[in-house]
Structure formats: structure tokens, C-alpha cells
Amino acid sequence: MEEGRIISQSYIKCLQSDDDDTDTHEEIDISALPIPIASSLSASAMKLLSHSYTSSPLSKSVLLSLNSLLVNRDGGLFDNLPWSTWSVDPDMKERDAANNVVDSKYTMGKRVAYQRFMGKDWQGRSISLTNMAKRLRYMLEADEESKKDSGSDDNTMLSLSQRLLELEITEATMFMAECEKNLAIANASEKDHQYEVEQLEKARARLQLAETSLGELGGTTTDNQSKSQSLVLSILDKLSEQENPPPYRGAIGYPAKLDSKKEMFEDSVLPYSSPYELLNEIISEQLNSEVIGCVLEQCSLLEGNLVVGGSLLLKRKGVERTATLAGETVSYSDDDDDYGNEGVLPRSMYVVECFSDEAIGFAMTSRLPILVQREIYERAATKDVELDVMQASNVRNETKSAESLSYLNRIPVIRLFDDIADLTTQVEGERVLSKSQSRFIRIPLTTNPSPFDGPNQSSSASNGPVFSTFNPVASLDEFDTLSEDDKVRLLLKLESFKGALPRPRAVKSDPTLLDNMLVPLIDESVRRQYQIRDAERRGDFKEANALREEISPRQRALEEAQAAREAGLEERALQLEEEAELYKALRADVTQDEGSYSRFLDRDDWYERETKARIKRLDKKKFGSLLDGIDLP
Secondary structure (H helix, E strand, O other): OHHHHHHHHHHHHHHHOOOOOHHHOOOOEEEEOOOOOOHHHHHHHHHHHHHHHHOOOEOHHHHHHHHHHHHOOOOOHHHHOOHHHHOOOOOOOOEOOOOOEOOHHHOOHHHHHHHHHOOOOOOOOOOOHHHHHHHHHHHHHHHHHHOOOOHHHHHHHHHHHHHHHHHHHHHHHHHHHHHHHHHHHHHHOOOOOHHHHHHHHHHHHHHHHHHHHHHHHHOOOOOOHHHHHHHHHHHHHHHOOOOOOOOOOOOOOOOOOOOOHHHHHOOOOOOEOOHHHHHHHHHHHHOOEEEEEEEEEEOOOOOOOEOEEEEEEEEEOOEEEEEEEOOEEEEEEEOOOOOOOOOOOOOOEEEEEEOHHHHHHHHHHHOOOEEEOHHHHHHHOOEEEEEOHHHHHHHHHHOOOHHHOOHHHHOOOEEEOOOHHHOOOOEOOOOOOOOHHHHOEOEOOOOOOOOOOOOOOOOOOOOOOOOOOOOOOOOHHHHHOOOHHHHHHHHHHOOOOOOOOOOHHHHHHOOOHHHHHHHHHOOHHHHHHHHHHHHHHOOOHHHHHHHHHOOOHHHHHHHHHHHHHHOOOHHHHHHHHHHHHHHHHHOOOOOOOOOOOOHHHOOOHHHHHHHHHHHHHOOHHHHOOOOOOOOOO
């Protein structure tokens, strides 16, 4: 941290200097850990990091343009936050009729957060009726404090109050009509309509209150200034009341959050310095959590590949409560309330995986230290670097002052003491050719790569198979010989694999994680054998017997062929293996269980058998050289 401050201060000093001779500037050197970023992400990453580094307040228009760079990164920080399970739900709105938590894809947490990043419910910018009444209330208080009240101002306030009441009457009328419709539907369906009746009564009371207040306001004049002002204030207080306030800003199904005076007149202009600051606020309010650590860790399972990824550690906060004891109000934290999130109690932890630049940017914005995994530090070590005085002088000559620098130029530029060739440009997945290459931090993969030498699995051709025909694991013995590196490379080759690979930390805590991801994608017969063996090892012989009863004809033929070969019946074993190959040819996808997809995608058994018999009867000699080079089945 201290070395970073020295570099920053030296850079600013260099920019403010009038001396063009770069040799006169003191060259500050430190030790650094170079972390490469994928070229497809480098531009957006540098923009986000530069704003996190400078911490200068941003306008709403500038911030919105940067927000999209953060939320539109596939597999990044925004995607991996636990929006569906940690977004607070005190009113149990995301439950079904049986009070069960709805499926994660139907929850609103991530949608609310995305809308916040797109500008919804911005501080002090809401035009909801309650916030407009609150704004008018603050303006009246300000006028009273500054003692600048006048007759014309009172007329203005009265006029605005009347407009707000007219708007409230319109909304109350619409709400009452909706309640009457819901009550009619409930009566027609002969269901319990007690809730609809209560809602209708509330709508009528709301409409009556607004009409009464408008009548009272219409009968006042500005002659009695104190009376008219107190009436306006009482009406504004009624309009700004919320029967069911939102649990956090932007929550769907709730009214807009009431802004405080500070949020309305100060924070609404330049509230955030970077998207990470807005994200930190959303985490605090919507997830009721705090980030207690930012970590850089090894994120590649491939042998010899050192790739750095980021992680944030979330900690759930308690629910703030108040109680009155002996006439005194006391605040305390309720550590037994899950805030509507089943199983998520205060002090619960959650690891959010992200890109390395996201962890660094969030740490800079939140003023948190960055922890580096020991393995990374010991393998890659650090490089001796120094401030690039020449580049700093060029930046100074192009700008008039340090304050007018672009955000990208405000980050100090450093360079290696040694040759730039010490930095690797290798991508994750490329084979390690020497021990020294395993010390370099590699560029992480962002998409399914081509370096894994996998077959061409493109499905763009119209005449291609419905399912992928790539089936590399032919037996259980072959599966058992696969190393961790082999399993990872195999997953990346499989077209059917759509998920994200786990990190070494996760595999270390659960050694079966890779097997659980790979087994559903391999040959059906191998998968069934693996499941039977696993059930027997767990002592669940009932499940093992049930799995044996459900084996496919192909698997039965393979097992019988193996038994025949062990008994010395080689001819019988070949016949059974040929029968198994026939069953394989019938299936559109041998990696899926029988009946898991439409049977009409498979070939007809009788047709395949007749075709094979016809080919066997075929005498190739009668065709001369016409069939040369053609491998008939």
C-alpha cells in the first residue's frame, strides 16, 4: 500500500513539474505482480479501474455509460452475486401459494439490481407522488428557515399542493377501480374475497381523504399565512406517508423509496465515483450484506497454468430493530431473522467469483486491502518495476494541468526493469513446454477456446447431426484413468458442456465436483456403470439394483461381451460387441438415457438390421473399382 502511494505521489509530482529533462526526476522503483487481462476485456477494465483509482464524483449521464461495462460482462461480478437467494424479502413476495420459495429464474433480485444500474429510482430524481410531496415539504421548511416567505410564494405552494392532491385523487380512483375488478373476479370464482374487500375499503378511504383535503385547501386564503402553511404541511405529510415502504431502493411491487433531504438536494447530483461504489450500495441495501474481503486466487485447474481470478467475500448483516425500554428507544441487531431469505442468517458467508480487475476495482473503491493467494505469490513472485518518467512527461506535455487529465492518464504508468519479454502472452489452455513457463501468469479464457485441439463441433451445417457425436470415454476403466487436467480439457471439448469450470478452491473442498460435471455428459453405458459402482460404495444396494434393472440393451450386450471374453468365448464376444455397435448406431445421442428425448430421433431397429444384412450380402467384386476407398459398415 505504501509503495503504491509513493508511485502515485511521484507521478503527480512529475506531471506538475515544468522541467522537461526526464533525467532530473527521481525514479521510484517498487515490486509489483503483473496480471494480464484478456484483450476483449482490457478496454472496459481500464475505464472502470481508472474511475475507481481517481474517486472523482461522476454525473448521472457519465455513470450510466460506465455501468453497462460492469453489468454486461458474462460470468463476471454482477452475474455471480447471489441476487436470487440473498435479496431481502421481508413480505415474502417471492413465495408461491404454498409458501415455498419460487424458482431462482422467476425471482426479481437481479432484475432490480440491473434496473438500478440503468438509472431507476435514482436518489432525489423520483417523480412519484410521495417524493414530490416530500420535496415540496422540504422547500417549505427551507423558506421558513430563511424567512423569505411572501404572498406570491404562498400562492405557489398552495397551487402545487392542489395539483398534488388532484394527482392523488386520480391515482386513488384508478386503484379503487382495480380493487373493484379484483373483487368481482374473486366473487365469480367463488373464492375467499376477504383480502379484496379490505383492499377496496382502503382505496375508498384513500380517495375520501384526498377529496376532503382538496376541499379544505380550496377554502383557504393567503390572508392567514400561518394557518394556510400549517394546513399545507399537514396535507403534504399525509401525501408522503407510505403504508408499505420498500425494503430497499428500486424494489419491484413497492412504492418508490422516500428520499431524505440530503439525498434529494445533495446526493442527487454527484452521488457516485464509479459503478463499483453504486454496486457496494446495492449490496448493502438489497442483499443486506457487506464485503469484508477482496482476494486474488488461482482459478485454473489445468496443469502448469497459473491464471489469476478475483473473489469477494460477502457477510450477511443483522436486521436492525428498535425497542423501548423504560421510556428510552434502543437499537439492536436481530441475528435470528433471515429477512425472508430461507437459510441465510446474519453472519452467513458467500464467496463471489469474479475477474481479477473487478476485485481490484472494488477494493480500491471500498478502501479494502487486496489479499493474494500464497501459491500465486510464490510461483509468479514479483517483478521490479519503476515509474515510466518518459511516459509521464509525454502526458504532461499533452495536457495543461493535472486536473485536466483524462481518466485513463491519471493512473501512473510503470515499466519493468528487465526486458518486456519477461511478461508472458500465453493464454490459459496452451501446453506448458518448460518449467519456467509455469511461473508466468497467463491470460484467462473468456470463451470456449480453440487451443484444446477438440474436434469441430460446429452445428451450423443444416445436414449435421441433431446431437454431438463426440464420445471420448468408451469404458469405466478409461474414465478412471483420467487425471484432473484430462477431465478439464475433456469438458472444454464437449459441446454439451455449457457451464463454468470450478476453481481449484472448490475442487479441493469437494473432490467429486469435476466427476459430477463430467458424468452426465459421457456415454450412457459408462455413466450407468459409474452410478452403480458409486451406489455400492455408499452401501445403497437398493439403488444399485434399481440401476441394474434399467440398463439399456446396448449396455447389457457390452457386459455380456466382456463376460464371454473372460470365459474364453472370443467368437461369442465379437457377436455381442457387434450387437452393441448396432444399438449405438440406432441412438441419436448415446450420452443421454433412453427415453430422455423423443424416440423419433433414433433410427428404426428393423431398418438398420436389414441394411447391415444387405451390405454383408454385397459382393464388392461386381462393382470393380467403383467402391474402392469406401468404408461400408
